[in-house]
Amino acid sequence: MAGIYVHIPFCKKRCTYCDFHFSTTFSTYREKLIQAICRELSLRSSELTNVPIQSLYFGGGTPSLLTAEELRSIVHSARLNYQLLEHAEITFEVNPEDANVDNLKAWKDVGINRLSIGLQSFQASDLSWMNRSHSTDEGEMAVRMAQEQGFDNISIDLIYGLPDLSNEQWLHHLERALQLNVQHISAYCLTIESKTALEHFVNNGKLKRPTEDQQGEQFDLLVRTLKQAGFEQYEISNFAKDQKYARHNSSYWNFTSYVGVGPSAHSFNGNQRRWNIANNSKYYQQVGKDDDWFEEETLSPTEKWNEFFLTGLRTKWGVLNENIEDLGGMTADEHKLLTTYVETGFIFEEVDRLVLTEKGKLQADGIASAFFRLD
Numbered sequence: 001m002a003g004i005y006v007h008i009p010f011c012k013k014r015c016t017y018c019d020f021h022f023s024t025t026f027s028t029y030r031e032k033l034i035q036a037i038c039r040e041l042s043l044r045s046s047e048l049t050n051v052p053i054q055s056l057y058f059g060g061g062t063p064s065l066l067t068a069e070e071l072r073s074i075v076h077s078a079r080l081n082y083q084l085l086e087h088a089e090i091t092f093e094v095n096p097e098d099a100n101v102d103n104l105k106a107w108k109d110v111g112i113n114r115l116s117i118g119l120q121s122f123q124a125s126d127l128s129w130m131n132r133s134h135s136t137d138e139g140e141m142a143v144r145m146a147q148e149q150g151f152d153n154i155s156i157d158l159i160y161g162l163p164d165l166s167n168e169q170w171l172h173h174l175e176r177a178l179q180l181n182v183q184h185i186s187a188y189c190l191t192i193e194s195k196t197a198l199e200h201f202v203n204n205g206k207l208k209r210p211t212e213d214q215q216g217e218q219f220d221l222l223v224r225t226l227k228q229a230g231f232e233q234y235e236i237s238n239f240a241k242d243q244k245y246a247r248h249n250s251s252y253w254n255f256t257s258y259v260g261v262g263p264s265a266h267s268f269n270g271n272q273r274r275w276n277i278a279n280n281s282k283y284y285q286q287v288g289k290d291d292d293w294f295e296e297e298t299l300s301p302t303e304k305w306n307e308f309f310l311t312g313l314r315t316k317w318g319v320l321n322e323n324i325e326d327l328g329g330m331t332a333d334e335h336k337l338l339t340t341y342v343e344t345g346f347i348f349e350e351v352d353r354l355v356l357t358e359k360g361k362l363q364a365d366g367i368a369s370a371f372f373r374l375d
């Protein structure tokens with residue numbers, strides 16, 4: 001099994017917190033870029049010959065800015081060059097302002113069966129400093145319209161730990177999210193990325209820097225509220241009802257191979273990581289001509305070890321004993337560390353794996369890094 005990720009590097013506006021790869025001035029070359037994505041899909045098909053594809057994911061940037069025709073050409077190229085399973089999960093990231101009846105019908109028509117809608121907040125003042133292009137009403141309307149059009153696998157993105165977001169307000173956001181009856185919620189703690197407008201705003205006092213305590217309390221509220229409502233926290237930031245896990249993201253966390261196409265997209269084949277150039281014009285000019293549009297590296301045993309812990313401990317699937325043994329097993333010091341974490345109730349040892357307890361999940365990254373090895 002494997003997956004395909006398609007990066008659409010277009011956005012209407014620049015959200016103040018975002019440092020993903022995208023451009024807001026793409027009208028002159030959008031056609032060339034879509035053609036290059038289709039070209040890359042075809043070029044790289046030999047990497048997944050005879051491998052069934054269980055998920056196709058459109059991320060960005062803003063995939064919902066694609067015209068129906070552009071989207072159709074990419075899906076066609078994926079179907080033509082890869083063995084997309086009949087019931088493959090096909091996810092489309094949607095910005096609320098792009099969800100209208102015509103678009104939703106077109107997305108369904110082309111085979112999209114899962115939507116990930118970026119609501120971010122239910123508070124108008126947040127959407128304003130974030131520089132989002134939608135209102136709170138448009139966010140909720142987008143979900144309802146998608147449901148009316150028959151989408152039954154919908155995820156929403158929310159961000160907590162925002163400047164001046166009180167715990168009461170966050171709880172209110174969670175209640176509004178639950179009223180939407182979605183199958184999946186991704187809730188991220190705000191990261192202040194360097195060189196973003198948000199960083200500038202907090203540095204010059206225009207926005208208040210959230211405290212670690214506030215973010216920790218809101219994470220706690222998140223986990224408790226969604227659990228009570230029947231959601232399973234299967235990854236630190238991801239919650240699903242009825243096991244509607246994001247197949248695409250789960251393949252990242254379970255180290256399944258995936259081919260990532262489009263500028264800045266990452267790929268993984270079990271041993272090597274590869275990443276495409278994060279420059280739109282260089283990408284569409286060079287794909288297929290030479291090898292200057294991507295870089296790759298082979299993971300060392302140490303890098304693999306660190307990834308198993310960093311990624312595995314964040315999920316309900318944990319770190320497999322098999323993976324630990326394949327890398328030579330734990331040293332005496334690492335065993336000691338593990339025993340301490342088990343005895344203090346942070347890690348639970350299952351028969352074939354290590355998983356974090358509820359208490360451990362609050363400190364996932366810290367615990368993972370305690371197991372890191374140096375080359």
Ligand SMILES: C[S@@+](CC[C@H](N)C(=O)[O-])C[C@H]1O[C@@H](n2cnc3c(N)ncnc32)[C@H](O)[C@@H]1O
Pocket residue numbers: 017018019020060061062063093094095117118119120157158159188189190191192193
């Ligand atoms: C790559 S973005 C693309 C989604 C889509 N373009 C949108 O804006 O809704 C995926 C998600 O990452 C989250 N995200 C991006 N930057 C973040 C940051 N600095 N801190 C926390 N979450 C962030 C947001 O929730 C966003 O919906």
Ligand code: SF4
Pocket residue numbers: 010011012013014015018019020022060061062095118
């Ligand atoms: S959050 Fe989404 S819409 Fe905003 S800049 Fe980032 S990718 Fe674009």
